[in-house]
Amino acid sequence: MKNAIHTALAGLLVLCFAAAPAPAPAQATTALDGIAAVVDEDVILRSELDRAVQNIIAQYANQPGQLPPRDVLERQVLDRLVLMRLQLARASDTGIRISDAELGQAIESVASRNRMTQDQLRQRLAADGIGYEEFRSSLREEMLIERLRQRYIQSRVQVSETEVDQLLAQRAIGGPEVRLANIVVALPDGATPEQVATAQRKIEGIRDVVNRGELDFSAAAIRYSDAQNALDGGDIGWRGYDAIPPAFVGLIQGMKPGDISQPIRGPNGYQLIKLVETREAGQQTLTEYNAQGLMVRVTPTVPVEVARQKIQALRDRIVAGEDFATIARAESDDSISRASGGDMGWFAINAWGTAIGNQVQMLADGELSQPFQSEVGWHIVRRIASRTQDVTEKNRRNQAREIIGQRKAEEEFERFLRQLRSEAYVESRLEAPAAPAASS
Structure with missing residues (x-):
């Protein structure tokens, strides 16, 4: 399970929450902790590095031969910690913040990806010796670094249709x-x-x-x-x-x-x-659906049961022979589809949300659903038709666009990190490992 959490956090736990020092009395820290590196006006403590290294060792517990000697591993991990510390400092200087609400959503996402409730996630972290507040702090830092990256490359990376055309002419995208x-x-x-x-x-x-x-x-x-x-x-x-x-x-x-x-x-x-x-x-296909939808929104003045009764009454009128589109224009609370008589157009399965997608997928063409609830209200949908589209060419263009954008983003951010590192004062207190000798 620990490995699953590591994967879900995309490397966050690799450093075992070492980007920020754990709270400790100042006098005790001074007396017991050495300094692994000086980073501008900050320091990375020996205890931080030790925690990070121990976490890596735990990850490879079943493959200890994969790991380098302790001094080499420490250098690898310290390099990451230095870069993290520099990025966090830059994020703070530029006013980047992660709200408690955003952090809560991220924690819920981590728990969901690991098929846990938040309470189960907390219990698992405790069983693995990871403090929940440390986890929250480290996740917030990971989000800060990602937001710094997004902000930096957002204004610097643009992909034109001409660039997409040129790449498609030069290479076999999708092969x-x-x-x-x-x-x-x-x-x-x-x-x-x-x-x-x-x-x-x-x-x-x-x-x-x-x-x-x-x-x-x-x-x-x-x-x-x-x-x-x-x-x-x-x-x-x-x-x-x-x-x-x-x-x-x-x-x-x-x-x-x-x-x-x-x-x-x-x-x-x-x-x-x-x-x-x-x-x-291979060839890439996408099943699309065409449907009509009608919604009654749940609000403080329209509670859940009232909304359910209203959507049921509207469905009864449609079953009795009234026109779906006419009722949708007059009664639907869906501002997107109401003007077109509930016409939702052609869409991929979950384009309108999973609740609607699940219903549409279960219906036959021409069939009207029973009332069902989503996070915003009560709905009925009529599935009109379905089709399978060859989206290979569309995906090729999107893939080409992503390739160009990713390459530009990586180049830009790598350049930024090199500049960040070169402008910083970093003094490592670790000895550099020896390189392997080439055979003669």
Whole structure:
């Protein structure tokens, strides 16, 4: 269950709520806690780093051989903590806030995704040794960082139809997909020849370690990669060839599942790419429905039972032969469909909400539903027709738009994070680990 919660929080619990120090008396903290890193005018305490590292160790309890030595793991985790601390500070400086209501909704979502009530989630956290207030604080911080990202890229990332057309003309969007993993040895901007040579030796040494079978690719990524996905074993996930930088497409197309590339020099350093597996994409279809709807809204002056009785009376009139559209124009509280006589147009199953979607899906064409309740009131719907649409081309354009937007967003935010890191004063109190030696 702990792993399920980790997944639901998309990496939040990986750091075991270490982005902010746990409350402790100031004198005790000074006496017992060391400093792992200085970040501008703030510090990351040794206890914060220890909690985060212990959480990673717990995650890999069944695969302890996947983890690097303690000092290497500490460096990986500390890098994440530093970046989180810098992002949280920037979010605060720019006035980004997460309200208690938003936080409550997020907690409910986490509980729902793990098929729990909030009380069960609280109990599970306690059983795993995680304080509920720590959980709330860390979730709020994760939301702050995501909102900072959204705000930063919102005004900087625009995708034109011309860009979509150009990408579709250049690449086969919607074709086969590949699952990739990578290991990155980063280089600073303006790297010196000596730094480049050192990075090249390190990436070659990592590849030799993997090829000799001393570590598998995932373990090597955890141990040596400088990328943000290092603690995920270097996993990049599924990508279409259209979502891969053009310089790498030919290389990956020539690989088989399990193959690992030669070291590749990119704008941010050297990397190894592993082709994990492949899959084919097929034709994409979507079932759409056409229906008429009528709603009686529940309000302080129209309680639930009164609304139910009214919708039942309206249904009785329709069954008796009165025109659905005429009644909808006169009686429906749905301001969107009322003027068109309740016509809801063609829509995907849950476009009007799950309550309506569930009813429409159960009806036959021409059939009128019984009264049913949603979160806003009581309804009846008549399903007119259904159709299956080939949405492959539409999805190709949407996918192309998302690919371009995601790539631009990643580039922009990565640039922002590098600038944030370069402008900050960061002093690590940890020793750097040694790189693997390349075989001669």
